[in-house]
Amino acid sequence: MKKLITGISAILVLVVLLFGTQRYLASQTGTGESSDKVLNLYNWGDYLDPDLITKFTKETGYKVSYETFDSNEAMYTKIKQGGTSYDLTVPSDYMIKKMKRENLLLPLDHSKLTGINNYDTRFMNQTFDKNNKYSLPYFWGTLGIIYNDKYVKPQDVQHWDDLWAPKFKNQIMLVDSARDALAMALITQNKSVNDKSTADLAAAQAKLTTLMPNIKAIIADEIKMYMAQNEAAIAVTYSGEASQAMGNNSHLHYVVPSEGSNLWFDNIVMPKTAKHKAAAYAFLNFMSEPKNAAQNATYVGYATPNKRAMPFLSEAVRHDKQFYPDKKTLDNLQVYDDLGQRWTEKYNDAFLEFKMSQR
């Protein structure tokens, strides 16, 4: 008994010590509430060059606390439930619309934004945030086809319809997302990716079902790993995932079908939980600076919406049609709209039925 009590006391003392150390460290790095010179940034994992954080702190004196999330929905739930004090976060397009509707965002004071003219107007004033009242673009990208030139000839996979070719039997990996899979099918039928017609959706589902023999797996983030390991010849996924896979395997290439695809945005917004607004504006302006935007794009590998950042990117990146598609393709890209609860479920039900159709 005595031994047990000694043991438990020892553990308690250790816990108190660790907790104290953690609090101390937190107050040092600025996660704690005590300091005013902080910026609480809530972002996707590995979505900001750490060197830029150091540079930002050096230039402005604000310490950055960088917390990460792995899905829009997780981020949304955490902000909605409160108890957090995030000053800036980076939702995707449809989520911005949803958060805006639910009054979770603060409007941006454009008079305090110094770098707003650096952005390419093609990526501003989108339907999910007219006049950029609430958000500034952070990165943008596309949905497309990644293929391995060891197994596939480039000219065979330039368009969505090419994927239905019988020769690709059991060769394709599809991203596990209702919106993206159905967008692909809708586009092949010349429909909008935001189509709200039961008949069109049913037709898209039927079309998708005929692709099933060619599908090897329906997975998510693992696609980049599998493609880098030559597990499959073709995959349908996002440009960012593709760029990471291509970094690990020189046989991989990425195509955005010219007939159309999804254009997605991750925009930076100020949630209503923001407490350090001056720091938030300082960061928005810092990230709008062309040099910083270029450095971040080089680090993360996604496409920057900052027009004046282009000269700072390497020649090869700037002219890479895979990630900065030409105007003709860009004009055919469509942004996802928030479908609302009812249609989100319809899309997901259709996708679930498609997934079930394999047996």
Next chain:
Amino acid sequence: MMPKSKRQRQFFYIIPYGIWLVLFVIAPLVLLVFQSLTTPTGHFTLHNYAIYFASGTYLRMTFNSVWYAFLITVVTLIVSYPMAYLLNQLKQKQFWLLLIILPTWINLLLKTYAFIGLLSKSGTVNNFIGLWGVVPQQLLFSDWSFLLVAAYIEIPFMILPIFNSLAEINPRLEQASRDLGANRWQTLRRVIVPLSMPGVKAGIQAVFIPSLSLFMITRLIGGNRVITLGTAIEEHFLVTQNWQLGSTIGVVLIVAMVITMILTRDRARRSARKGR
């Protein structure tokens, strides 16, 4: 005086258990059932259950879940019983048992990723069979790979209870059976297996029930070619954010688990009554 203070003391001991039970068992269950019976605006409805039972997709998915959980249980049982029996014959049995339990200390996701390394086209298995000139085979994303990985992960939970119930059997019973003229096979069938039945049943519960709601492996190894209810629950909670329907599926799964518990327990009692 004594009994009262004893009762008081018992009451005192029950407090942490009671708090635990209410906070982590009863409250979540009530919330889950409540969610499943409401609309997003908070009105009472049976609509979610109507959707579930009217949908061929969900019913097929339920069937899939039960079928794969059954297969996983059968595979683990076939492997585990002889293994547990063999372990019991060994000298350093606790040590050998430890070796089998050891993998459970490693995170499930890590083990799954390890299997990706083994089974992928450029993985260890394909490299190995490649030594004999076999072209790389598609091993991942099949029923077989899914069953293999799921069974591998569940095996310790099947071996442990069987091993314990085998270890509890008095060795004299075995000797007596041999003395009375039973051969090895008869001893096994008439003495050892019936006496180890409680362990088998505990093992079936420990494997079948978690297998019903597997979902990470269905995607990582099965490539979503195996779809179970876990997939649907994940989708409703994370993507469509229809927690009501997600809860409904959760309730259905819990009911399926309760049925499993009752079935395995009931049979145990009946065989006890038969007095084997």
